[in-house]
Structure formats: C-alpha cells, structure tokens
Amino acid sequence: MTACLCLLLSIQAAAQTAPAVAEPPQKLIEIYRIAPGQHEAFLQMIAMYDEANRLAGLPPRELYVHQDGASWDFLLIQPAETPPEKKDALAAALKKVMGNKKHFFEFRKFIAEHTDTFASGPQSAAEFLARMKQ
Numbered sequence: 001m002t003a004c005l006c007l008l009l010s011i012q013a014a015a016q017t018a019p020a021v022a023e024p025p026q027k028l029i030e031i032y033r034i035a036p037g038q039h040e041a042f043l044q045m046i047a048m049y050d051e052a053n054r055l056a057g058l059p060p061r062e063l064y065v066h067q068d069g070a071s072w073d074f075l076l077i078q079p080a081e082t083p084p085e086k087k088d089a090l091a092a093a094l095k096k097v098m099g100n101k102k103h104f105f106e107f108r109k110f111i112a113e114h115t116d117t118f119a120s121g122p123q124s125a126a127e128f129l130a131r132m133k134q
Contacts (some may be wrong), residue, residue: 017027024123026080033113034073042110046076048097055093056086080118 034042051058064075082090094103 007088020134021127023125023131026121027119027121028116029079029119030076030078030114030116032074032076032111033071034110035076035112039073042074045107045110046074049094050096052090052093055096056089058082058086058090082086 032042046061046063053060059078062077064077066073066075
C-alpha cells in the first residue's frame with residue numbers, strides 16, 4: 001500500500017511540474033485572387049517585398065500557388081508581426097526597394113479579391129490540447 005501511495009504521489013508531482021508547452025508563433029495568412037492579366041506583376045511586387053525583408057534580415061514570405069480547386073491564386077504566410085528591433089531596418093529597406101511608390105494604390109492594382117487572417121502554428125494537435133490544459 002505504501003509503495004502504491006508513493007507512486008501516486010510521484011505521478012501527481014510530475015504532472016504538476018510538467019514543463020509548459022510553448023506557444024507557437026503567430027502567422028499572417030493572406031489569400032489572393034488576382035485581377036486578370038496581373039499575376040506576374042503581383043509576384044514581381046511580392047518579390048520586391050521579399051527583397052526588402054532580406055535586406056532587413058527577415059525571411060521571405062512563404063508562397064503557395066494554386067493548383068486545383070478553390071478560386072484563389074496565391075496564398076502567402078508570414079510572421080504576424082515584425083520584430084521591434086527590425087522595424088526601422090524594414091522601413092528603410094522598403095523605401096530603398098520600392099522608391100516613392102504609393103504602396104496602397106500600387107498593390108491593389110493587382111488584386112481582384114483578398115482576405116487575410118491570423119493563426120498560430122505550426123503545431124500538433126497534442127501540443128494544442130496540452131496548452132489548453134495548462
């Protein structure tokens with residue numbers, strides 16, 4: 001009986017001191033349907049943004065190209081936020097790469113439809129469930 005009680009107490013202590021499951025990174029997911037005839041120009045602009053990221057020491061966006069099924073053309077995944085220590089470098093790199101182009105108007109010339117959402121991941125189902133129990 002004493003050995004069983006000791007085992008139960010050690011299991012309970014281990015469960016209480018189990019390491020916390022880390023939060024996955026937050027991502028921005030952008031889904032684009034491109035205006036007719038603007039696919040190459042859209043990708044050239046994305047390549048310019050990725051070059052600005054490179055100059056600022058940030059990774060490029062993950063690009064996914066539609067193959068079959070739904071009506072979207074391109075899906076982009078990137079970190080949800082720019083690290084504070086990289087914001088000035090990114091602003092300078094964007095100005096260098098983009099010049100004086102007005103981003104708001106330039107970018108929208110290529111888009112027929114656009115949605116974006118924030119998500120956390122990548123993560124496994126087990127990791128997500130473990131965080132929900134914390």
